Amino acid sequence: xxxxxxxxxxxxxxxxxxxxxxxxxxxxxxxxxxxxxxxxxxxxxxxxxxxxxxxxxxxxxxxxxxxxxxxxxxxxxxxxxxxxxxxxxxxxxxxxxxxxxxxxxxxxxxxxxxxxxxxxxxxxxxxxxxxxxxxxxxxxxx
Amino acid sequence: xxxxxxxxxxxxxxxxxxxxxxxxxxxxxxxxxxxxxxxxxxxxxxxxxxxxxxxxxxxxxxxxxxxxxxxxxxxxxxxxxxxxxxxxxxxxxxxxxxxxxxxxxxxxxxxxxxxxxxxxxxxxxxxxxxxxxxxxxxxxxxxxx
Numbered sequence: 001x002x003x004x005x006x007x008x009x010x011x012x013x014x015x016x017x018x019x020x021x022x023x024x025x026x027x028x029x030x031x032x033x034x035x036x037x038x039x040x041x042x043x044x045x046x047x048x049x050x051x052x053x054x055x056x057x058x059x060x061x062x063x064x065x066x067x068x069x070x071x072x073x074x075x076x077x078x079x080x081x082x083x084x085x086x087x088x089x090x091x092x093x094x095x096x097x098x099x100x101x102x103x104x105x106x107x108x109x110x111x112x113x114x115x116x117x118x119x120x121x122x123x124x125x126x127x128x129x130x131x132x133x134x135x136x137x138x139x140x141x142x
Numbered sequence: 143x144x145x146x147x148x149x150x151x152x153x154x155x156x157x158x159x160x161x162x163x164x165x166x167x168x169x170x171x172x173x174x175x176x177x178x179x180x181x182x183x184x185x186x187x188x189x190x191x192x193x194x195x196x197x198x199x200x201x202x203x204x205x206x207x208x209x210x211x212x213x214x215x216x217x218x219x220x221x222x223x224x225x226x227x228x229x230x231x232x233x234x235x236x237x238x239x240x241x242x243x244x245x246x247x248x249x250x251x252x253x254x255x256x257x258x259x260x261x262x263x264x265x266x267x268x269x270x271x272x273x274x275x276x277x278x279x280x281x282x283x284x285x286x287x
Contacts, residue, residue: 086232086236093224093228097225100220140238142238142239142257
């Protein structure tokens, strides 16, 4: 049984040295929990301004991990938040290495703030209140 | 570059920094990283201990993680060095997170878990045949996520 499904789409236009034109970077995040298994799906797409139909880079990952739906406390939500953050971080790194191989420079890959992930995870999990700083990031002490 | 038989790289460093908690008891965290490169496979083992300086023989929390990753045959390229560095950093972050959650039930507050610089991580894993990376004056790699 799906207890939560939300999607978050974040788009932006960033300078990119691919023919001297701007590119568009899009992150799409979907999350659900079914029978104590969390499934986090993230898609990242980078389009050159001169070709909106064929992305220069596209990446999709799905991360699955166990959660205890009956004990969704602060620690459990922190584990979910930490997991999706580093799923995103890993994808940004892979995109960076794709671009390095294409000799593309001056691009920007923007990570979503922790708070955006937290809200996208869903209302049933977000009943556990986490505090974020002004930049929308959670205060992990490391 | 070729790896032949035995380990071509094995170094370790210790990273210790004083920490403070709200109850004014002084605590420390010890961090040991040991890396082996063997036949194109890197094995990274991290030990972290968090303890009160008054009870150095009884850690409040202790953690060991081991990570194995394959490196490509054309290891002397920058991309491969970046992947190794990124993997070590993520292993460390994950270890810190687990340690943080272990410590939370102890009601320790205002603690922090120090992170070695990117350059320190790379010094440990760097073999003679691995491509160099450039770090800034703070030891941070020019690209970070």
